[in-house]
Amino acid sequence: MHHFNRREDRLFAENVDVTALAEHIGTPFYCYSTATLRQHYTRLKDAFAQNEVTICYSVKANSNLGVIATLADLGSGADVVSEGELRRALLSGIPAGKIVFSGVGKTEAEMTYALNADIAQFNVESRAELEQLSEVATKQGKTARISLRVNPDIDAGTHEKISTGKAENKFGIAWDEAEASYAKAATLPGLEIVGIDIHIGSQITELTPFRNAFTKVADLLEKLTDAGHNITTLDLGGGLGIPYGPEDAPPPSPEDYANLIDEIFGDSGCRIFLEPGRLIAGNAGILVTSVIRTKKGEAKNFIIVDAAMTELMRPTLYGAYHDIQPVITNGNVQDVWDVVGPVCETGDFLGSERSLPEPQKGDLLAIFTCGAYSASLGSSYNTRLSAPEVLVDNEKFEIIRARPQYDDILALEKVPDWLKKA
Structure with missing residues (x-):
C-alpha cells in the first residue's frame, strides 16, 4: 500500500503533481511519501x-x-x-x-x-x-x-x-x-x-x-x-x-x-x-526519470532514460523487478521495451521486457518501490551527479538531499603537486 495515485492521466505523490515536481527539480530524482x-x-x-x-x-x-x-x-x-x-x-x-x-x-x-x-x-x-x-x-x-x-x-x-x-x-x-x-x-x-x-x-x-x-x-x-x-x-x-x-x-x-x-x-x-x-x-518511494531517446533494434527495443544503475542498483545486482509506469499516460500503442540508463555497462538496466507505450523525448517514467535500497546503494559511477531526494507530506514537499554540482564532486579530489604544470 502506498500513496502514489493517478488523477485522470497524471501521477501524484499524495497531493503533489509528480510532473510539477520534475519541472521544479529536474530528473532523475527520488520522491518519498x-x-x-x-x-x-x-x-x-x-x-x-x-x-x-x-x-x-x-x-x-x-x-x-x-x-x-x-x-x-x-x-x-x-x-x-x-x-x-x-x-x-x-x-x-x-x-x-x-x-x-x-x-x-x-x-x-x-x-x-x-x-x-x-x-x-x-x-x-x-x-x-x-x-x-x-x-x-x-x-x-x-x-x-x-x-x-x-x-x-x-x-x-x-x-x-x-x-x-x-x-x-x-x-x-x-x-x-x-x-x-x-x-x-x-x-x-x-x-x-x-x-x-x-x-x-x-x-x-x-x-x-x-x-x-x-x-x-x-x-x-x-x-x-x-x-x-x-x-x-x-x-x-x-x-x-x-x-x-x-x-x-x-x-x-x-x-x-x-x-x-x-x-x-x-x-x-x-x-x-x-x-x-x-x-x-520500500513502497514509500519512487524514482522519476526522463526519456532521453528510444532505440529500436533487431533483437530489442530500448527506452534510454537519465536514471541508471547508479540510482537503482537492485535490477543489476539481484535481477530485481520494479514496476515502471508513465507519469502521464498518453494512449500510445504499447510495445515491448528494455528500460536502460546511460551508464557504460551492459548490466545497466532498470527493467527488461516491459510493455509500455512508446514515449517521446522528455516524457517521464516512474519506477516504483524505490524507497529502500535505491538511494542508499547509489553511486557516482561515470562521474554522474547523485539524484536528489524529495519528501512529500500531503501538499507540501521539500528537497531533503540536493543534487550536487560537478564542482562539488571534483573539489574532493586533487592532482598531485608533482603532476601540476608550471
Whole structure:
C-alpha cells in the first residue's frame, strides 16, 4: 500500500503533481511519501500492541535524515551498521537507548563512539569481536551491553545475496558455538550480556523460515537462562518482504508476523527488538526519470532514460523487478521495451521486457518501490551527479538531499603537486 495515485492521466505523490515536481527539480530524482512511511510504521507498531516491542528502523534501507526523522517522530528506534549510520540516527532525533549496532566489521573507533553514545546494545557477531569490544570498553571505563548474533543455519528462501542466516553466510556465531560463546562473554570485563540476536535474511515472503529460526531461538533462550544468563532482550531482526510487482504473491501481514512472535515469545518476559527497513520504506518511494531517446533494434527495443544503475542498483545486482509506469499516460500503442540508463555497462538496466507505450523525448517514467535500497546503494559511477531526494507530506514537499554540482564532486579530489604544470 502506498500513496502514489493517478488523477485522470497524471501521477501524484499524495497531493503533489509528480510532473510539477520534475519541472521544479529536474530528473532523475527520488520522491518519498510521508503518509506511506507513517502508515507502514504505525501498522507494524499496532500489530505488536500486546508485546513490549521496540521497532528499530534499519537505517541501511534508506539513510536520509528526513526519512529517519519522520520515523523518529513516530517513536522509532534504529538498527545501524556503521558509525555514520549511528550519527545519522542520533542527529535525526532517535534516542541512543533505542539504537542497536549490528554488522560484522565494527572498528575500535566505531565501538568507542557507540559506547560514548550509550546505545541500547551491540549485536556481536564473533568471538574475536567479543574480545575486541571487551578491550575497548575496559579502556574507556564503560560497560557494553551485548547481544550475540547467532546463525541458526536456516534457509530463508530469498535471494542468495540477501540471505544472512545460513551456515555459509558471513554473519553471526555458528549455532553449535552459541552456548560456549555466551560462557566466554560472561568471563570478559566490560561486557554485560543482555540478549540474543538473530537475522536470517531480507525480502522473506513466507512465515515458515521465521518460525523455524524463532523456535531455535526459544530453545537457546531456555538453555541460556538455565545456565544462569540474564537474557532480557531478543533482537529478532527484520526481513519481512513486500510486493514489488502486480503479480507478486502477497507477503505475510504484519499481524500474522506479530501473532507468530507472540506465539513463540509471548511468555518470555523479554523486550523484543525488530529491525524492519524495506517493510517500512520500500513502497514509500519512487524514482522519476526522463526519456532521453528510444532505440529500436533487431533483437530489442530500448527506452534510454537519465536514471541508471547508479540510482537503482537492485535490477543489476539481484535481477530485481520494479514496476515502471508513465507519469502521464498518453494512449500510445504499447510495445515491448528494455528500460536502460546511460551508464557504460551492459548490466545497466532498470527493467527488461516491459510493455509500455512508446514515449517521446522528455516524457517521464516512474519506477516504483524505490524507497529502500535505491538511494542508499547509489553511486557516482561515470562521474554522474547523485539524484536528489524529495519528501512529500500531503501538499507540501521539500528537497531533503540536493543534487550536487560537478564542482562539488571534483573539489574532493586533487592532482598531485608533482603532476601540476608550471
